[in-house]
Amino acid sequence: MSIDAEEVAALARDVVRSHPPRAVPVPQLMGAWYDVGLTWLHFPVGLGGLDAPRTLQRAANRVLIEAGGPEPRTVNTVGYGIVAGTIVRYAPRELAARWLRPLATGEELWCQLFSEPGAGSDLAGLATRAVRDGDEWVVNGQKVWTSLAHLSRWAVLLARTDPDVPKHKGLTYFVADLHAPGVRVRPLRQLTGRAQFNEVFLDDVRIPDAHRLGDVGRGWQVSMSTLSDERLSLGDRVTARGTGPIGDALALWASRPRAHTPVARERLARLWLRAEAQRLTVERAKVGAAKGVFGPEAAIAKLVGSELSQHVYEFCVELLGPEGALYESYDSDLGDDEGPTTYQRKYLRSRAATIEGGTSEILRNVLGERVLKLPPDTRTDKDIPWRDVPRS
Amino acid sequence: MAEFEFTEDLDDLRAMVRKFCAEFSPEPVVRATMETEAGYDAELWRRLGTELGVLGLAVDEEFGGAGAGLVAQAVAVEEMGAALVCGPVVGTLALAIPLLSAAGDDATRRAYLPDLVDGGRTATVAAPLTGGTFDAAAVTVAAKAEGDGWKAEGDGWVVSGRVEFVPDGAAADLLLVAARTDHGVALFAVDAAADGVRREPLATLDLTRRQAVVEFSGAPARLIAGEKRALAALAHAARVGAVLLAAEQVGGGRAMLDRTVEHVTGRYQFGRPLGSFQAVKHRCADMLVAVEQARSAAYHGAWALQDGTDDPQLAASIAKAVASEAYTRVAAAAIQLHGGIGFTWEHPAHLYFKRATADSLTLGTVAQHVDLVAGIALDRD
Numbered sequence: 001m002s003i004d005a006e007e008v009a010a011l012a013r014d015v016v017r018s019h020p021p022r023a024v025p026v027p028q029l030m031g032a033w034y035d036v037g038l039t040w041l042h043f044p045v046g047l048g049g050l051d052a053p054r055t056l057q058r059a060a061n062r063v064l065i066e067a068g069g070p071e072p073r074t075v076n077t078v079g080y081g082i083v084a085g086t087i088v089r090y091a092p093r094e095l096a097a098r099w100l101r102p103l104a105t106g107e108e109l110w111c112q113l114f115s116e117p118g119a120g121s122d123l124a125g126l127a128t129r130a131v132r133d134g135d136e137w138v139v140n141g142q143k144v145w146t147s148l149a150h151l152s153r154w155a156v157l158l159a160r161t162d163p164d165v166p167k168h169k170g171l172t173y174f175v176a177d178l179h180a181p182g183v184r185v186r187p188l189r190q191l192t193g194r195a196q197f198n199e200v201f202l203d204d205v206r207i208p209d210a211h212r213l214g215d216v217g218r219g220w221q222v223s224m225s226t227l228s229d230e231r232l233s234l235g236d237r238v239t240a241r242g243t244g245p246i247g248d249a250l251a252l253w254a255s256r257p258r259a260h261t262p263v264a265r266e267r268l269a270r271l272w273l274r275a276e277a278q279r280l281t282v283e284r285a286k287v288g289a290a291k292g293v294f295g296p297e298a299a300i301a302k303l304v305g306s307e308l309s310q311h312v313y314e315f316c317v318e319l320l321g322p323e324g325a326l327y328e329s330y331d332s333d334l335g336d337d338e339g340p341t342t343y344q345r346k347y348l349r350s351r352a353a354t355i356e357g358g359t360s361e362i363l364r365n366v367l368g369e370r371v372l373k374l375p376p377d378t379r380t381d382k383d384i385p386w387r388d389v390p391r392s
Numbered sequence: 393m394a395e396f397e398f399t400e401d402l403d404d405l406r407a408m409v410r411k412f413c414a415e416f417s418p419e420p421v422v423r424a425t426m427e428t429e430a431g432y433d434a435e436l437w438r439r440l441g442t443e444l445g446v447l448g449l450a451v452d453e454e455f456g457g458a459g460a461g462l463v464a465q466a467v468a469v470e471e472m473g474a475a476l477v478c479g480p481v482v483g484t485l486a487l488a489i490p491l492l493s494a495a496g497d498d499a500t501r502r503a504y505l506p507d508l509v510d511g512g513r514t515a516t517v518a519a520p521l522t523g524g525t526f527d528a529a530a531v532t533v534a535a536k537a538e539g540d541g542w543k544a545e546g547d548g549w550v551v552s553g554r555v556e557f558v559p560d561g562a563a564a565d566l567l568l569v570a571a572r573t574d575h576g577v578a579l580f581a582v583d584a585a586a587d588g589v590r591r592e593p594l595a596t597l598d599l600t601r602r603q604a605v606v607e608f609s610g611a612p613a614r615l616i617a618g619e620k621r622a623l624a625a626l627a628h629a630a631r632v633g634a635v636l637l638a639a640e641q642v643g644g645g646r647a648m649l650d651r652t653v654e655h656v657t658g659r660y661q662f663g664r665p666l667g668s669f670q671a672v673k674h675r676c677a678d679m680l681v682a683v684e685q686a687r688s689a690a691y692h693g694a695w696a697l698q699d700g701t702d703d704p705q706l707a708a709s710i711a712k713a714v715a716s717e718a719y720t721r722v723a724a725a726a727i728q729l730h731g732g733i734g735f736t737w738e739h740p741a742h743l744y745f746k747r748a749t750a751d752s753l754t755l756g757t758v759a760q761h762v763d764l765v766a767g768i769a770l771d772r773d
Contacts, residue, residue, distance in 0.1 A: 272765065277689045296684065377669070
């Protein structure tokens with residue numbers, strides 16, 4: 001079946017006409033969106049897609065957003081970004097159908113049980129064990145930095161199934177039911193005062209073998225495939241000049257004429273230029289991605305965007321002057337730091353930007369080794385069994 | 393053609409210019425040419441114009457060009473910049489050709505453009521463009537109408553005054569001069585060989601980029617654009633020039649990045665390649681980021697001026713500010729990462745570093761373009 005952008009937009013208009021986004025609750029709207037096949041256009045028919053080119057996704061999303069609907073990713077951030085593509089690729093069809101619709105509507109949120117206290121940048125060194133027991137796996141370990149775990153029903157989980165082979169080769173990828181016995185979620189308070197992330201303790205948690213995605217020992221390859229999904233989804237996003245962190249700075253600048261000095265003006269203009277060059281790089285990447293050409297732009301976008309957001313909020317706090325040293329509250333209400341909030345909170349929150357989702361140091365390694373093809377660093381743990389790798 | 397849509401035609405053009413430069417303007421040729429008095433090889437320039445046809449890519453076919461648009465011209469300039477081709481890129485390609493395309497009537501364009509596009513003649517612009525825009529208040533040349541018309545070649549006008557920092561000014565055959573009349577600033581064409589034109593070549597930091605002081609004393613001049621049209625055309629030329637220089641900066645930055653990656657991959661210290669050390673690798677990653685951002689900014693500028701899709705001054709200043717900073721930082725990092733060899737005359741890193749410096753000081757510094765951006769993006773009401 002071949003469909004073009006105009007037909008996609010027409011289907012989208014039908015949905016927003018029958019389910020006016022401003023009147024209909026999000027799960028109902030996104031359910032209709034899913035049933036028509038507009039959630040992931042490149043997915044199979046019946047699983048939220050139309051077997052269509054993913055480059056048409058923007059045409060659909062634009063109609064939804066212009067009608068007042070949500071940016072789809074925000075309905076289930078981890079679910080859309082990391083999970084859905086893995087499920088459709090590796091899960092049997094009936095399980096995929098079971099998982100994907102409530103994922104798409106936001107009725108069942110997903111999170112990612114990857115990082116551990118002993119495995120951050122070196123994710124492949126993780127220690128959570130999964131041991132086979134008949135048709136089930138028994139999982140023990142501790143995960144950390146799990147956003148949304150306290151709200152989620154499901155998680156994708158990376159666990160070690162063979163400690164006697166080198167680290168990348170002994171991992172397996174699972175779907176874990178967070179309502180299963182033995183799962184304990186503890187909010188992790190961060191330096192902003194709030195708890196957006198969690199620690200997740202897994203004590204003899206039983207996972208059916210049917211919830212394994214990909215072969216035993218192939219977990220690393222499965223998790224890498226979601227990274228390329230992230231890269232591809234770059235093209236779905238709509239980026240406008242002067243939005244995001246730099247938009248915050250522009251709004252503050254406009255509201256504080258008495259803080260305008262030539263020095264601050266120059267600093268803001270230089271930040272604006274960096275933001276704009278970055279935005280244009282993303283736009284250029286989208287054009288390349290539409291033709292199936294993937295350059296280094298996604299890694300660059302993360303590296304530059306995160307460092308830039310820190311510099312932008314440093315500027316904002318300085319522009320506030322003494323008021324910048326005030327803070328609304330450190331009370332931990334278990335809320336998160338997303339959504340509209342104060343400049344001071346964004347300033348503190350931005351420290352995480354260069355750590356989460358790949359530190360700036362790791363990203364520079366990625367650009368150096370995968371893009372520029374520079375020789376790899378000496379790796380002492382590469383060819384020895386995971387069991388024998390020194391750990392802190 | 394949508395923004396950032398690099399078509400097969402553009403890819404072919406890039407490959408063609410790259411091949412030509414590798415063959416006919418390799419480093420030894422650049423070094424030999426930069427030591428000559430003129431600073432460029434007239435024959436090589438002519439071949440770029442006639443054989444390759446890459447000097448008038450944005451010029452209408454009617455006036456000898458290819459009518460392919462500014463993006464195509466930027467691609468060609470990027471490749472020439474990567475090879476450090478010696479020639480009047482700033483004076484003729486980046487300034488005079490865009491200025492004539494925007495300023496003259498059809499007869500004027502027909503009279504001047506084909507020769508410049510063919511590379512048989514060169515031209516430059518003697519006008520205050522050093523601030524990143526055309527600064528009419530800083531015009532230092534006065535034009536007078538000679539009632540008796542005793543200088544027939546000059547259309548009845550003469551110009552007098554001194555212009556500093558004229559790019560490629562010593563070798564140009566044709567000088568396009570902004571001069572003050574009783575009614576404002578108008579644009580004139582002056583034959584560089586005419587009586588009343590004195591040119592003094594300046595010693596430049598970048599030997600591949602020449603400048604001159606040009607002094608007019610009653611030199612015969614031909615009026616090309618009156619007061620209204622001249623201002624708009626000069627402003628336009630400053631923007632096109634900034635965007636084309638930005639493309640050149642992208643090319644030079646990319647060349648330095650490639651060269652540096654090659655060096656740190658092949659050179660061993662402490663028993664391992666330099667590039668395996670994170671301190672080195674991360675600096676290379678930063679060079680890559682700078683080049684990629686500059687590429688986005690430069691080509692956005694080219695597409696915006698070609699298709700009218702953005703505020704032209706904003707697009708030009710974004711391009712020039714981002715690309716200037718990128719090229720100078722990348723060229724400096726290249727010297728550092730090459731170590732001692734990078735500081736020698738023998739290694740080409742200094743040629744790029746000097747070009748980067750010259751480019752960043754031509755047609756507006758980073759600070760001046762940042763100021764222009766601030767004026768547009770921040771100073772609204």
